[in-house]
Amino acid sequence: MSACLELEHVDVFRGETRILWDISLALEAGERVAILGSNGAGKSTLLAAVTGALPFAAGDIRFFGRSLRGLKAHEVSGLGIAIVPEGRRVYRDMTVIENLEMGAYPKPARGRLRQTLAEVLDLFPKLAERRDQRAGTLSGGEQQMLAIGRALMGRPRLLLVDELSLGLAPLITRSIYQSLAALDREITILLVEQSVEQALHFSGRAYVLENGRIERHGPAAELLQDPEIRRAYLGL
Ligand SMILES: Nc1ncnc2c1ncn2[C@@H]1O[C@H](COP(=O)(O)OP(=O)(O)O)[C@@H](O)[C@H]1O
Numbered sequence: 149m150s151a152c153l154e155l156e157h158v159d160v161f162r163g164e165t166r167i168l169w170d171i172s173l174a175l176e177a178g179e180r181v182a183i184l185g186s187n188g189a190g191k192s193t194l195l196a197a198v199t200g201a202l203p204f205a206a207g208d209i210r211f212f213g214r215s216l217r218g219l220k221a222h223e224v225s226g227l228g229i230a231i232v233p234e235g236r237r238v239y240r241d242m243t244v245i246e247n248l249e250m251g252a253y254p255k256p257a258r259g260r261l262r263q264t265l266a267e268v269l270d271l272f273p274k275l276a277e278r279r280d281q282r283a284g285t286l287s288g289g290e291q292q293m294l295a296i297g298r299a300l301m302g303r304p305r306l307l308l309v310d311e312l313s314l315g316l317a318p319l320i321t322r323s324i325y326q327s328l329a330a331l332d333r334e335i336t337i338l339l340v341e342q343s344v345e346q347a348l349h350f351s352g353r354a355y356v357l358e359n360g361r362i363e364r365h366g367p368a369a370e371l372l373q374d375p376e377i378r379r380a381y382l383g384l
C-alpha cells in the first residue's frame with residue numbers, strides 16, 4: 149500500500165526566487181503530522197505546492213501513489229485533498245451553513261452533503277448554534293471551526309491545516325485540536341504551525357522547516373524533549 153502523501157526532492161520557486169529546497173517527506177494514511185517552522189520558513193509555500201496552487205520545479209509529489217505533477221488546484225481537490233488556509237478566509241457575508249455548503253463542491257461530496265453537514269455540525273456544536281449567522285460576525289475561533297468544517301465538507305482523504313492556532317487563545321485552540329483528534333482516522337492530517345507546543349501534542353511526528361529546508365524530523369515526543377527545539381520554538 150502506498151503512502152497517503154509523499155514529497156520526493158521537491159523544489160519550489162516563487163517567480164525567480166527559490167523558496168523550498170529538496171523537500172522529502174511522507175505521511176502514511178491516518179497519520180497526523182506537523183510541519184513546524186518560524187514565519188517565512190516556507191510552510192505555506194509547501195502546502196501551496198501540494199494543493200496545486202503553485203507548481204513544483206523538481207522532484208515529485210504523490211497522493212496514494214499518483215503524481216500530482218501538472219494538476220490544477222480543482223483537480224487536486226477533486227482527488228480528495230482539502231486545505232484550511234492561513235487566515236481562514238471564510239466568506240464573511242455568507243451564513244455558516246452557506247459557507248459549509250460551499251465546501252461540498254468535489255463531485256463525490258455533493259451527493260452526501262446532508263450527511264456530511266450533520267457530521268460537521270456534530271463535530272463543532274458551536275457552528276450548529278450559529279448556523280444562520282453571517283460568518284463575519286463569528287469570533288476568530290468560530291471562524292477557524294468554520295474553515296475546518298468547510299474543508300471537511302469536501303470529504304477529503306487528506307486535510308491540510310495552515311496555522312490553526314494563529315491569533316487564537318490557547319483554550320479555544322485546544323478545543324479545536326480536540327475536535328480534529330476526534331476525526332475519523334481515514335482522514336490523514338498535515339498540520340503547519342508556528343505555535344509548536346499544541347501541534348506536537350496533537351501530532352505523532354513532525355518535520356522542522358527552516359529557510360526552505362527540512363532540518364529535523366522525528367517523533368513528536370522526541371522533539372518536545374529536544375533542548376534545541378525547546379529553545380528555538382518553545383521559548384524555554
Ligand atoms: N506571493 C509571494 N511572492 C513572493 N514571495 C513570497 C510570496 N509568499 C511568500 N513569499 C516568500 O516565500 C518565503 C516563504 O513564505 P511562506 O511559505 O509564506 O512561509 P511560512 O508560511 O512558513 O511563514 C518567504 O521568504 C516569503 O517572503
Ligand SMILES: [Mg+2]
Pocket residue numbers: 191192193234310311
Ligand atoms: Mg504561512
